[in-house]
Amino acid sequence: MPPPPSLQPSPTILLPDLPPKTFVGIDLITFTSTPNFHGIRDLPEGWHFLYTGTTESFSLRSGAWFYVGDISRAGSGSNFNDHGAGTALVTTTSRQNEPQIYIWRWNRNTEALDSLSNTDPERQEAMRYKANLGSVWQRGGLFRYRSRVSASMLSNQGQSGESPTTQAEKEDDDDKEDETEESGRRDWQGLTDRITPDLLSRIVGSPQMDVDGHPRWTVTSASSANRDADHIPGLDAPSEGAGAEGTERGAVAEELQEREFGFLPIDLKRTWREGAVGRERTEAAQDRSWALGELVERHNAGSGSGDQQQAGETQLLGELQFTFLMVMTMMNYSCLQQWKRLLELILTSRRAIHEREGLMSAVLRLLLLQLQRCDDVEGGLFEIDGDEGGAFLRNLLMKLRRGVDEVVAGSSGAAGSMVKAELGKLEAWVKAEYDWELQREAIVRRGMIQLEDGEEVEMEMDGNDEDEETGEYAPLVVDLDGGDGELQDDGKRRDMEMEE
Template sequence: MDQEQAQVLFNEGAVLVFLDVPVGTEFGIDYNSWNVGPNFKGVKMIPPGIHFVYYSACNSEKDSAPRTGFFYNFKHKEMVVRKWDKLTEDISSDVVTEEELNRFKENKKELDRYLGAYPYESYKKWVSLTDHLTPRLVGQLQPANEKISAVTEFISESSTTQTRRNAMDIQNGIKSSDSEDTRLPKMETKPETVIQYTQIPKHKYPSGASPSEITKYSMDSSYVLETILSERFTVNDTEILGELQFAFVCFIVGQNYDSFEQWKRLVHLLCTCEEAISNHTDLYTQFISILHFQLQEIPEDFFVDIVSQNNFLTGTLQQFFSNLESSIADDKLKRRGVKFQAYLTKIFKWDFASEADEYAPVIVEAQ
C-alpha cells in the first residue's frame, strides 16, 4: 500500500479498539489472524463495510479455546470500543459509555501506535467472498446473541425427581424398561445461539400436483427454490447468495460446523434446479462467480473431505452442468457454465464428461 492510500484509510477507515486482551490470545478480522502481544489495543484503517471479527482465548500451554466471532458493519471514520472480560474469557457485555468513546476519539493519535493496520492486501479477497452480504441480511441470519461460535452451546432440561432417579439408576447399573436415551437428560441448543438459517422445505412439489408434476419436481428442485425466494428473500432473489456467503464465512473463518451443513444444502438446492435456471439468469450467473471464489479458499485438507464425502461436490456440480445444458437459459449463461466446468477440470482435475458410476464424475489422473 502506498503512502497516499494509507493516509486515506487512516482518515476514512474505521477503528476497532479492543482493550485488556490477554497476551497470546488469537485475534482475527476477516481472513487474517494473529496472536496478540502486550501492546495490542485493536485494529485501525478498517475499510468501511461488513467484516467478521473473531478471537480465541489461549492458556499457558498455548492451547486455544474454540473460536468465537461476530459480524459488524463498520462505518466511515467509526470508532468501535470493546473490552475483554477475564472471567468469561470473552468480550465483555458492559456497554462503553459515550464519555469513554469520546475520550478514545480525542486520543486517536496517541492510540495509533498500539493499533495494528488492517491488512489491505487481502481486502479484495474478502469483498469477493462477501459482496452479497448486507446489514439487513446479517441481522436476519445472525443469532440473537450476535455471536458465531465454533462450539454448539447446549442447555439441559430442568432436574426433576424422576430424572434424578434415572441418573442414579444408570450410575448404580440398575436396569430399567426405559431405553437409555429416555433416561438421559435432554439437551437442547441455547435458543439465543442459533443461527437463523433458511429451512429447506421437505415438500418438493405443490399441493394438488399432478403425477407428472410430482415426478418432475421430485428431480427438479425448482419448486422448492421458488418457494424459498417468494417467502424468505422478497427484496431480491440474489439475497439467497448472501446467505450462501454468510454460511461459507461462518464455517471457513468462524469454524462453525452447522454453517458447513447449510452451505452444502444451499449449493445442492441451487445445483439441482433446471426450470429455475432460465427464470433467474442473474442469480445463476452470480452463483457461478461465488462458487468460483469459494472453491479457491477452502483449505486443502477440508476440501478433500467435501469432495469425497458421498461424492458431494463433484456429484452435485455434475447435476448442475447437466441441468444448465438442458435448460432453456440464455446462451451467455450457458457459456459461462461451460467455462466454469472447464476451469474446475483444469484446476482440480475433475472430469465431468465421464460418468463412470451412476452420474458421478471421475477424477482425472494428473499427467
C-alpha cells in the same frame, strides 16, 4: 508515524486488555496477538468479521460482524468495484465529523470480546480510550488492516525488521503488496456484498449496540440451527423444581436458544407443492425448481425493501455468503450443512437455468470466488468436511453441467447461455485446481482392470446406479388393476388362485 493532529483518525477497532498469544482473525486473515497489539487501524468501508479464540485450534471461537461506513448501503452490490480499489468512500459518519472508533474489551469470564454499552461508566471509559488513541498509535500498538497477507507479516507490523537491500527491491515489494492488497479487498467485497443487516438479524438475532450506536452481530463456533443440533434428553432444558442448579441450566439453555441460527427452511426430501401426486412429484424430486421458486417468492412477498423482485434471491445469495464465511473462520458445523443444502437446492434446479438465469449465474460466480479463497484459513473447506470432502460438490456440478447442456441444446434462443458461460469458468478452474472432470461422457464408469497376478476383474464406479437407473434406482412397474396376484420382493407375480 502517527497522523497529524488536525486529521481525522481512520476507522479503527481498539481491543484493550487482550491477552498476548490470543488467536485473532479479521475477515480472512489470522494471527496470534503480541503484548503490543491493541487494535487494527485503517479499516476499509464494508462488512468485517472479527473473531478470537484462546488457542488456534480446539477452542471455542467467538466473533461479531460489524460495518464500517454508512450501513444503509450494505448489501447493495459491489461498492468496491463501483468506486475503484482503495477508494475512501464518504459515509454518513464521516460527514458528521465523527471518527469511527470501535472499542471491544476483553471479558476474562467469557474469554471473548464485548462492546462497551451505553452507560455512564462505560461512556467515560470509551472517552478515555479514544483520548489515548494517538499515543497507542505512536507506540505501534495499532496494526494496519491487511486483507490478504501472511500471518507473520501482520503480526510483525509495528515492529522493526530488515529492509530490502536496495531501493529498487523495496519499491518492487511495495508494488506487489499493493497489488495483493487490492485483489484481496476486491475478493472480500465479492464474498460479502449480498449480506445485509436484515439478513444477519434473521439468521443471528438482534444486534448488540455499543456506546456509539454501532451494531454488531455475534456468532460462536458452537452456534447452530435447531435441525443441526444434537439434542440430549435431560440436558436440553432445565428440570422443573431443580432449584439453583435448574436455574443455572435454564440460563445456559436460554443463551443457547438466543444463538440459534434462523436459516432459510430447506427440505430436500420434499420439493413439490402440497397436493402433488404421480408424475408431478417425481419430476419435482428430480428438478427442484419449484422448491427454489417457492422459497424465493416467499421472501419476495415478505420483504419490506423497494426491489421486492430481487429480495428473495438476495436472501439466498447472502445466506450462501454468510454460511461459507462462518465455515472458513469459525469452522461452524451447522453453517457447513446449510451451505451444502443451499447449493444442492440451487444446482439441482434445472428449469431455473433459464427461468432464473440471473440467480444461477450469480451463484456460480460466487461459488468460484469461494473456492478460490477456501484455503486462505487453516484447515481449508474440504478438509473441514471430512466425511465427503469435495465429492458432494463435484457430483452437483456434474449434474448441473448435464442440465445446462440439455437446456441450451433444447432452446432456440439464448436461454441458459449466461449460466453456461459462468459454469465454463468454474469448470476450467476446478479442472486445473482439483482435476475434476464434469463431463460425464469423459469418465469411464465401468470397465475391466487387470490385477498384479494377471487376473482381470470388472469394476464399476460408486454412485453409478442413480445415473444408469440400476440397482435400487431401477424402475419397477406395478399393475394395480389387473390380476388377482400380488408382487413378491423380487417383483414377480405370485399366483394366488387356489388349486381345486
